[in-house]
Amino acid sequence: MAEVTHLGEKRYKGAAVVEEAKEQAVFERDYSKYDFKDPTDRYEYIGKPGLSREVIEEIAHIKGEPKWMLEFRLRAYEIFLKKPMPTWGADLSAINFDEIIYYARPTDREARSWDDVPDYIKRTFEKLGIPEAERKFLAGVGAQYDSEVVYHNVRKDLEKKGVVFLSMDEGLKEFPDLVKEYFGTVIPPEDNKFAALNSAVWSGGSFVYVPKGVHVEIPLQAYFRINAASMGQFERTLIIADEGSKVHYIEGCTAPVYSRESLHSAVVELIAKPGAHLRYTTLQNWSNDVYNLVTKRAVAYEEATVEWVDANIGSRVTMKYPSVYMIGRGAKADILSVAFAGKGQHQDTGAKLIHAAPYTTGTVTSKSVSKDGGRTSYRGWLKVAQGAHHAKATVLCDALLLDEHSRSDTYPYVEIDEDHVTVGHEATVGKVGEDQIFYLQSRGIPEAEALAMIVLGFMEPFTKTLPMEYAVEFNRLIQLEMEGSVG
Amino acid sequence: MTDRLEIRNLHVRVEEKEILKGLDLIVQKGEIHAIMGPNGSGKSTLAFALMGHPKYEVTEGEVLFKGENILELEPDERARLGLFLAFQYPYEIDGVPLSRFLLQAIKARRANGEKLPFGEFRKRLLENLKKLRLDESFATRYLNEGFSGGEKKRAEILQMLMLRPEIAILDETDSGLDIDSVKIVAEAVNALRGPDFGCLAITHYQRILNFLKPDYVHVMVDGRIVKSGGPELAHELEAQGYEPLLRELGIELEEGAQRPSKEEEKEGVA
Structure with missing residues (x-):
């Protein structure tokens, strides 16, 4: 009976709610809003591909840095050459260090007014909504374009209170002693190959100092834009929150789509002095040809709180494991890591909690979504040192797989050298249920939207930590990612 | 006659087992129909099949609504056409x-x-939260997460009130509710009553019908409607159970199918 056959086919189509998506996994990440390029012919300086002592000396020379910094760079370069590529984590075999441009200087100075930023660069940041966000809800903004910060400003009232928010280069010029005291102390070049690389060729990034007792109630933001092809961006950020202070720093990043690999390898060092509260939020939305290999670490003193809120949506490969060394009694760490891996992407992310003092509390919440063959990994290290009694650690990993081709793994390493501790670890891998989709569809919501809604709900613990404007942007990004996923 | 839900000779299979075996029913806008029946008679299957759950395979028959065979449509398209299902166990x-x-x-x-x-x-x-005696903060909670059984049912009715469907199917919305909640839910449904709203209330118990006052009552047994009548039919069933009716129709049921199961009884007082 023809009709029955027809209904049968119909049923098949319906039954395959999620499965069908993967059949037509011609996944085009809709990145058009961020995919535009400026010509590089007006750049002040653009390096040739490849890395050598000369390249590093050239960078230091152009920047006019003190001698100790050049020595630091060259020492780091030696370490970089000696360290092998990591043999664990994501596949990095496509990175060719000889093809990367290590330094590109688009303009000769850092502007304090958008009017002083070259027009074409200003237009780029306008398209990305940065000046508008600054006017509306930010305490300060830094904008980095390839290797250099082209714009930097902080609200006058905060400046009067002694809040420092500069590019790392300006920070080094204006606060040489402070920078020398802390730079590279949380993450030395010896830490890993990419931390060494960053230490050798770093440029840009932020230097933040919040004086004792000062609360910065609205966020500071840095925006990182890669423009040139084959670019390596190596920003270096150091944030010092002095005793009892409070600050929230947000970074966002995008790049145009090239078919050649770009490299983003940052180092971020946070220091939370006693009683300080420091939150660092990342909304990583690189294009799918960027290798994002970042080292992020914080030190938390007595009763200090450090929160890493780390979202990775873009990039081809991300390897990033924000960590907190709780070295003071009663210090707290809260790490929230969110990853989204689509076709061809591998998000190898996680967190490290190091309890090195008594009564420290650490929490890790990891949420990952994989679709169209994307891969997420949670890699965590939980360490409770001897003497860190009454430490409390909780690790929660939830992975959501949207189809059979996608993959999620968990690699939790736990090392406990103290008896009186409370440690909890829980990991789940889930799939989106056909019933849940049907339920949402029964309210008139089309299948693709229903799926996006479930994914956004899954990410909600992250979204709700964001200022409203960013939450809206994040939700929009995820919706774009989910578009075309169900045909 | 396009403003009605017309079910013609509906056959539905779930995992190779035929549950609906030729069901016919017409629900006009402006009417409230109740479907009663013993356990396993296929009441919930009817609800899911009408809304288009992918596990419920229609093998024969058609369902017309507003002149369209809605079996051709995705569940969201059916919803946008004006159909609504209040789930027995919302997700x-x-x-x-x-x-x-x-x-x-x-x-x-x-x-x-x-x-x-x-x-x-x-x-x-x-307004609608108030109608259902729900606090304003209820709407900020995650959908059905940590809701009590009663809250879930009220949330379903809240959705119905907000979406204003033309034909609503209530799948045992009264089960698991105390008598006050049954009243609140029935009042909310009654508030929609009018020429633009039709309702198909599937229930195991007569009590909601005291408040809902259906125009028609149907008895469903083994995947078919075996008897239709007015509200008096529900009272008859409440007083005598299904046995006399089944005997009259010469239908034999498996042991235990005629009374609410233990689990349902428990749920009934929860």
């Missing part, structure tokens, strides 16, 4: 606040560009 959607979900569902219905101002949405939401 939990983690991280999606009820209010955001409602807003998105309403937006999806207004694909033709018509806009619902947020203020208007908010006003309607507050």
Whole structure:
């Protein structure tokens, strides 16, 4: 009976709610809003591909840095050459260090007014909504374009209170002693190959100092834009929150789509002095040809709180494991890591909690979504040192797989050298249920939207930590990612 | 006659087992129909099949609504056409606040560009929460997550009030509710009653019908409607159970199918 056959086919189509998506996994990440390029012919300086002592000396020379910094760079370069590529984590075999441009200087100075930023660069940041966000809800903004910060400003009232928010280069010029005291102390070049690389060729990034007792109630933001092809961006950020202070720093990043690999390898060092509260939020939305290999670490003193809120949506490969060394009694760490891996992407992310003092509390919440063959990994290290009694650690990993081709793994390493501790670890891998989709569809919501809604709900613990404007942007990004996923 | 839901000779299979075996029913807008029947008679299967759950395979028959064979449509298309199902066991959607979900569902219905101002949405939401004796904060909770059985049912009715369907199917919305909640739910349904609203209430118990006052009552047994009548039929069943009727029709049922199961009884007082 023809009709029955027809209904049968119909049923098949319906039954395959999620499965069908993967059949037509011609996944085009809709990145058009961020995919535009400026010509590089007006750049002040653009390096040739490849890395050598000369390249590093050239960078230091152009920047006019003190001698100790050049020595630091060259020492780091030696370490970089000696360290092998990591043999664990994501596949990095496509990175060719000889093809990367290590330094590109688009303009000769850092502007304090958008009017002083070259027009074409200003237009780029306008398209990305940065000046508008600054006017509306930010305490300060830094904008980095390839290797250099082209714009930097902080609200006058905060400046009067002694809040420092500069590019790392300006920070080094204006606060040489402070920078020398802390730079590279949380993450030395010896830490890993990419931390060494960053230490050798770093440029840009932020230097933040919040004086004792000062609360910065609205966020500071840095925006990182890669423009040139084959670019390596190596920003270096150091944030010092002095005793009892409070600050929230947000970074966002995008790049145009090239078919050649770009490299983003940052180092971020946070220091939370006693009683300080420091939150660092990342909304990583690189294009799918960027290798994002970042080292992020914080030190938390007595009763200090450090929160890493780390979202990775873009990039081809991300390897990033924000960590907190709780070295003071009663210090707290809260790490929230969110990853989204689509076709061809591998998000190898996680967190490290190091309890090195008594009564420290650490929490890790990891949420990952994989679709169209994307891969997420949670890699965590939980360490409770001897003497860190009454430490409390909780690790929660939830992975959501949207189809059979996608993959999620968990690699939790736990090392406990103290008896009186409370440690909890829980990991789940889930799939989106056909019933849940049907339920949402029964309210008139089309299948693709229903799926996006479930994914956004899954990410909600992250979204709700964001200022409203960013939450809206994040939700929009995820919706774009989910578009075309169900045909 | 396009404003009615017309079910013709509906056969439905679930995992190779035929559950509905040729069901016919017409629900006009403006009418309230009740379907009663012993356990396993296929009542919930009817509800899921009408809404288009992918596991429920229609092997024969058609369902017309507004002149369209809705079996050809996706569940969301059926919903946008004006059909609604209040689930017996609503699913939990983690991280999606009820209010955001409602807003998105309403937006999806207004694909033709018509806009619902947020203020208007908010006003309607507050009115309907009040009708269901739910606190304002209820709408900020994640959809069905951690809701009690009663809250889940009221949330279903809240969705119905917000989405204003033309034909609503209530799948045992009264089960698991105490008598006050049954009243609240029935009042909410009655508030929609009128020439533009039709309702198919599937129930195991007569008590909701005291408040809902259906125009027609149907008895469903083994995948078919075996008897239809007015409200008096429900009272008859309540007083005598299904046995006399089944005997009269010469139908034999498996042991235990005629009375609410232990689990359902427990749920009934929860």
